[in-house]
Amino acid sequence: MAERTLVQAVRDALAEEMERDPRVCVLGEDVGLKGGVFKATEGLQARFGPERVMDTPLAESSIVAVAQGLALEGYRPVAEIQFADYSFPAFNQIVNEVARIRYRSNGDFGCPLVIRAPTGGGVRGGLYHSQSVEAFYCHVPGLKVVLPSTPADAKGLLKSAVRDPDPVIFLEPKKLYRAGREEVAEGDGALRRLGEAALVRAGRDVTAITYGYLRVVTLQAAARLQEEGIEVEVVDLRTLRPWDVETCLGSVRRTGRVAVVYEANRTGGFGAEVAAELAERCFESLDAPVTRLAGPDVPAMPFSPALEQAFLPDADRIAAGLRRLARF
Amino acid sequence: MAERTLVQAVRDALAEEMERDPRVCVLGEDVGLKGGVFKATEGLQARFGPERVMDTPLAESSIVAVAQGLALEGYRPVAEIQFADYSFPAFNQIVNEVARIRYRSNGDFGCPLVIRAPTGGGVRGGLYHSQSVEAFYCHVPGLKVVLPSTPADAKGLLKSAVRDPDPVIFLEPKKLYRAGREEVAEGDGALRRLGEAALVRAGRDVTAITYGYLRVVTLQAAARLQEEGIEVEVVDLRTLRPWDVETCLGSVRRTGRVAVVYEANRTGGFGAEVAAELAERCFESLDAPVTRLAGPDVPAMPFSPALEQAFLPDADRIAAGLRRLARF
Amino acid sequence: MTTTADALALGLSRDQALAAYTTVCRARALDDRRFLLNRAGAIAFIISPRGHEVAQAAAIAALQPGRDRFCLYYRDFAAALACGFTSAELMLSAFARADDPSSGGRQTPGNFGSRRRGVIIGSSTVGPQIPKAAGIGLGLKWKGEGALCYVSFGEGATSQGDFHEGLNFAAIHSCPVVFFCENNHWAISVPQPLQVAGAGVAARAAAYGIPGVVVAGDDFFAVYRAVAEAARRARAGDGPSLIEAQVLRLQSHSTDDDQRSYRDPGELAAEAEHDPIPVFQHQLEELGWLSEAEDRRIRAALEEEIDSATALAEAAPDPDPSTLSRHVYADG
Amino acid sequence: MTTTADALALGLSRDQALAAYTTVCRARALDDRRFLLNRAGAIAFIISPRGHEVAQAAAIAALQPGRDRFCLYYRDFAAALACGFTSAELMLSAFARADDPSSGGRQTPGNFGSRRRGVIIGSSTVGPQIPKAAGIGLGLKWKGEGALCYVSFGEGATSQGDFHEGLNFAAIHSCPVVFFCENNHWAISVPQPLQVAGAGVAARAAAYGIPGVVVAGDDFFAVYRAVAEAARRARAGDGPSLIEAQVLRLQSHSTDDDQRSYRDPGELAAEAEHDPIPVFQHQLEELGWLSEAEDRRIRAALEEEIDSATALAEAAPDPDPSTLSRHVYADG
């Protein structure tokens, strides 16, 4: 066990999987000598060579297409998209090609690959280095979508994603890359199963379902509310597609109150799916409306710190929402 | 007034707007001499010439980019994407460029353009001519999304979309292109405002909120349930972003029961947004859980009629869902 | 047009040439039958390879099905047959039956796929197979076994950004890929001058520092030679090539299209006189490899083959609706 | 390098050349100041034009700000200044202030936009401005007033499908567009050989049947001549051109990058000796258009200008958080 930041945990996961399985390879812009703009692949090219850790041209559609070609040849590619905002040039390859190949071939072909991308805001990246894109990919049958928020989850889920027989969109909250460290296991001991949420704080009054950077803020809000005597149960989804409906249902049936907390644009965000499903399936247990606490409907976090802060839900705002729910 | 099919109404709207405003122009694959693969632009090139009705290369990203360039020069372009499934190569241009230009320029630039595309299934188009893509675009601040289901709505909303100062994604349910005719007004008398739902059938027991092709099927289901003494109120959203929350709230507060009926893949579909919002805002009026009746989570309608039918919700299935809700 | 002496110099055997000719005739016979079935309302939708068959069969004849990879596009019926698909299989797909080997009736016909044959399942989307082929080529290069990836597309597809991204990537990494453009000068109703700026498709190869060759698509031996040379280069580690086979689209784009609505009648009539199959037949006769009697025998046998393929497909079961949700994920 | 006689033959006046030189020096002085401010923690993030300034100023000098359209990219500080942005405005953007004229502090600096100046607001995304420029060019062609659209980008951007789609469209429709590639041979850490297959960026013009020119980016007059010729063609209705200016990136990609981690120290040291500004200064001196004293005067005036620009920007207000949701739609 060693103390690791989230970005180190990502790197460790890649290194371990490449060590374990010679079919695993990494490709993307600047992933080679530079080691990626966030250093998630630092040292890997020196260790595994310029083919298994390949700098690609600046063309996301072909990054995904080439990864797919490699997957079809039996490799296990991990493609990096430098920022999630830049996955859109590859949208057709991801949605029409990668996600649907198993279905359209009636199971004859599969496409095991991972597309990693830093996601979300709060690092002064401005409108084009701060977007939350998970809702787009969560609407696509054939894709899995993972969005961890701790070093151990990042490592364990990335290792599982690499071994998964299906394509996985793996989104890494860039604001948490270096936000803290924790003990992270090595080898298979680090594995975490896709599709399992984590109940990260127990509480009997309100359930907050969240993921990504807002897990941190939600836990801050929960600590604050505890002082007021409100016990918040916090669930980190970790995997968004498939998401762990059972764990969420269990919690909401206990508390009778639930807020879905997400950073993305509110309208049509993945939190809408969670809220809709829980509202339908917990109807008889609910003591208050299923509530969404989400990012505003503006394109993304502006560069100005004043505006960035106005965008990003902070502990005050989340606490206020949860308090309202507890008192409903 | 003249009897028109939906596709004729689209063509009339384009012709009238081009006649009215010399800045309006049409571009896309095969929109010229051929008049589009569904004939939505038939005769327009002969009437307005090969510049104002322009056949483009087979490259959706550049279709949207060129339309955007024209909009920036003061034109009012209407770009056709041949099938909504093929809007994905243009996803970056639509989401990162078109939708965000007003915001990123702090209001200095705008981008009034319309992107038309036939959407949805039921015409044996197979996996790549049947997709429902609205959820992707409804999650994008800066875009408006329209999805009419009658000739008069198609005409009136398309005319408004052309005049709108913001970019509009205009999705046309291809299964309804020639499904029926109705009287459609001419000129400004035909205009319909964006953002207003239509209460297309009154009923006191259950509200069904729907749009596109499933409006037809929902009305069939409602007729069937009437024989059983269940009165279904049917709302056709028509515009999905912004959607008419007030009309929906009003209906649900009366009936206390609501189903959102949509053809797209259930998970993360736009119906999740509607369901989540109504569940939150009608909590105290609800006598039953907000329910979603949606397409299954498989990529799209397969080509085989047996499978296509298995995908598409029919009147039986919708009636069953509404009946369950009425009896809850 | 390739002369007899040229043809002999290619080292192609009579058997190989006759097999390709049979493939061409099979594709045509299948197409004829599909049109009959379509008119009778038995099948829904056809994209016809008419005019492209000789170029397709020649290209695949120069490659190694079973060893190489093939990313075909929706017009590649003769290519699919040359890769090993049978008439019965293609009929199963025309009828969208459960036993359609490409997709079990899920995709429109013309989206060919078979893992064991190295035919990579495509989608109806125009263009994305091109950079995918670069990735497959990269994998094949890493394996170092001398296999290559063949990818075909129309000239309309060359307008997509993916065309450029695929050629650039394959050229940078010397991937063993043969890019094969079947230029019929039309993309549905859009003619080449509104589609392809500059001198043509092959002229774009120079931008990537790779060979670009234009070849007459009705000259079996010329196409064979061009593809064989590209394959030689690819297998030798010399990287990709781009071949532009100029062909005619002797039918409308599909049964949903009527090209008389946008094309010049005189031009259409003139093109109808340039069917590539008689040209190929004539070449084989010149070589003394095919007699009229042999030709009749081949075509008669194909008629029978297609009768039984049709009967089989007509009788075959539709997909079971309960399988709708299978194969979205590996465990489904 | 352009000789004195060549330079004089271009018909550029001393005033024009000195204005461009001042722009170049202004860009550099601004850049120096931004680095100081960055190190002091006052501003967050810099992309430096260092090494590109002369090429940028030369290109814009050959065009008509106020009449033409400009789709710039994030490294185009000298180009933006040449289009009329002031030092104070660019400082407001560096500080993300409310009065940043491009985006009111919403975008990272380097995304230049001003409707009244014809500078089309870009995004940080690499590539999409290229086909957009084709569309703007089409609109300008329809208007028939002889204006053109200039669009610039790095060689990394040429890998995007949008590069290809934009050139193809503009060439097909003879749009008045000048495609200007600032090739510094690096896209962050990726060197040209892993980015651009073939002989280089300009070599790709032939694929579209348009002129492609390589020019030394530190030779003001050579860049001016190439762009002026492209502009002449564009205004005459002869369609687009592609110009590749070869420049050096004398800084890391941005303040988030350290190029010493992936580049050869010897090469970096050698490049540092090739600052284009002294080259331009020397050319002007040769022409007798600039004395040392004049140069000192220009630079001193710029120091003052930038002092006051900085003071103004430091004191300027941040955007009001309550404006976060404005301008998502026209009525917002």
Ligand SMILES: Cc1ncc(C[n+]2csc(CCOP(=O)(O)OP(=O)(O)O)c2C)c(N)n1
């Ligand atoms: C991305 C995309 N856009 C549009 C279409 C609709 N479409 C199908 S085939 C076709 C024309 C293709 O022309 P070309 O590439 O020349 O091939 P050909 O059919 O002539 O053999 C079009 C526009 C599509 N399938 N995919």
Ligand SMILES: Cc1ncc(C[n+]2csc(CCOP(=O)(O)OP(=O)(O)O)c2C)c(N)n1
């Ligand atoms: C679509 C997209 N992908 C990736 C990035 C991240 N990125 C920003 S600049 C850059 C390198 C650009 O290189 P080049 O085009 O050569 O321009 P230069 O910076 O060298 O002037 C990259 C990869 C981006 N901004 N947009």
Ligand SMILES: [Mg+2]
């Ligand atoms: Mg064609």
Ligand SMILES: [Mg+2]
């Ligand atoms: Mg560069």
